Amino acid sequence: xxxxxxxxxxxxxxxxxxxxxELLRMGDLAAFVGIVDDGGFAESARRRGVxxxxxxxxxxxxxxxxxxxxxxxxxxxxxxxxxGAAVLAxxxxxxxxxxxxxxxxxxxxxxxxxxRVNAPVPYVLHVLAPRLAEFRAEYPGIQLSIxxxxxxxxxxxxxxxxxxxxxxxxxxxxxxxxLGRTAWKLVAAPEYxxxxxxxxxxxxxxxxxxxxFAAPDHINTLRFAGLSTPVTVPPSxxxxxxxxxxxxxxxxxxxxxxxxxxxxxxxxxxxxxxxFPGQLDATPLDISALYLxxxxxxxxxxxxxDWLGTIGxx
Numbered sequence: 001x002x003x004x005x006x007x008x009x010x011x012x013x014x015x016x017x018x019x020x021x022e023l024l025r026m027g028d029l030a031a032f033v034g035i036v037d038d039g040g041f042a043e044s045a046r047r048r049g050v051x052x053x054x055x056x057x058x059x060x061x062x063x064x065x066x067x068x069x070x071x072x073x074x075x076x077x078x079x080x081x082x083x084g085a086a087v088l089a090x091x092x093x094x095x096x097x098x099x100x101x102x103x104x105x106x107x108x109x110x111x112x113x114x115x116r117v118n119a120p121v122p123y124v125l126h127v128l129a130p131r132l133a134e135f136r137a138e139y140p141g142i143q144l145s146i147x148x149x150x151x152x153x154x155x156x157x158x159x160x161x162x163x164x165x166x167x168x169x170x171x172x173x174x175x176x177x178x179l180g181r182t183a184w185k186l187v188a189a190p191e192y193x194x195x196x197x198x199x200x201x202x203x204x205x206x207x208x209x210x211x212x213f214a215a216p217d218h219i220n221t222l223r224f225a226g227l228s229t230p231v232t233v234p235p236s237x238x239x240x241x242x243x244x245x246x247x248x249x250x251x252x253x254x255x256x257x258x259x260x261x262x263x264x265x266x267x268x269x270x271x272x273x274x275x276f277p278g279q280l281d282a283t284p285l286d287i288s289a290l291y292l293x294x295x296x297x298x299x300x301x302x303x304x305x306d307w308l309g310t311i312g313x314x
Contacts, residue, residue, distance in 0.1 A: 029091040031058035111300040112141030119164035121148045122242045122262050127314035135307050142300045162291045176290045177305055180312030182259040184282040187272040192252040202231050209236035209254035211245050223281040259285050261314035287313055
């Protein structure tokens with residue numbers, strides 16, 4: 001549900017903001033911020049596991065204490081007033097400071113609390129998931145929540161503390177930490193090659209078929225050292241998910257190129273074989289962690305980033 005800025009009543013308004021630091025409940029501030037970020041009461045209630053009426057009472061309580069209207073409700077959307085926008089900015093700061101103070105107060109204790117992670121599906125399945133038990137054993141007080149998406153996310157809108165991304169990062173004000181690089185490998189199932197012929201040179205690949213990624217298309221381009229143009233391989237099937245492509249290659253539908261961490265175990269187990277090792281001309285894939293909060297202000301984020309640095313590309 002969209003949140004619009006209501007342009008009515010543009011009077012200069014500062015007095016009520018000073019009260020934020022004196023009399024408001026943190027839970028009410030968090031509820032208000034969540035409603036705006038989630039685009040409405042219903043979605044925010046679903047995410048928080050509370051009723052929409054509970055959130056409505058929190059906003060009403062804030063409005064009564066500040067003596068201003070924060071949100072205008074319609075049947076299909078909510079509008080944030082200019083006063084609400086000012087309160088929102090202050091509320092974010094207060095909540096961030098509160099969390100930092102809690103971290104300082106418990107600095108002698110092990111890091112604890114919720115940590116929301118967003119990462120691509122293949123990275124979660126092949127790098128994070130097999131190793132998360134190690135992190136949990138060392139930091140049992142940190143409650144991890146992991147969302148999987150291959151798209152670059154809005155950390156605020158997605159409620160993520162840290163997002164792991166593959167490839168070159170767009171220009172951004174977000175803080176980030178390099179986690180490593182992963183090489184590309186061209187692979188096929190040995191049974192597929194037994195049926196269709198083992199290529200002796202890269203140009204022989206044109207006689208086979210390729211399982212293609214729907215996006216990004218550059219993954220489907222096969223360039224090799226010593227060749228001036230890419231080798232074009234006819235497609236067998238196209239899929240929009242990396243794991244789907246992997247399963248289809250394992251099932252004998254054709255060849256495909258993957259980041260090393262996705263298929264290293266398959267190669268070791270003999271389920272896949274690498275074609276023309278060292279000859280594929282493809283820049284290794286950067287792996288990065290993006291975050292908004294400075295590590296010094298959130299210890300559980302800091303220790304998670306340090307741990308990610310030890311596992312890198314798997």
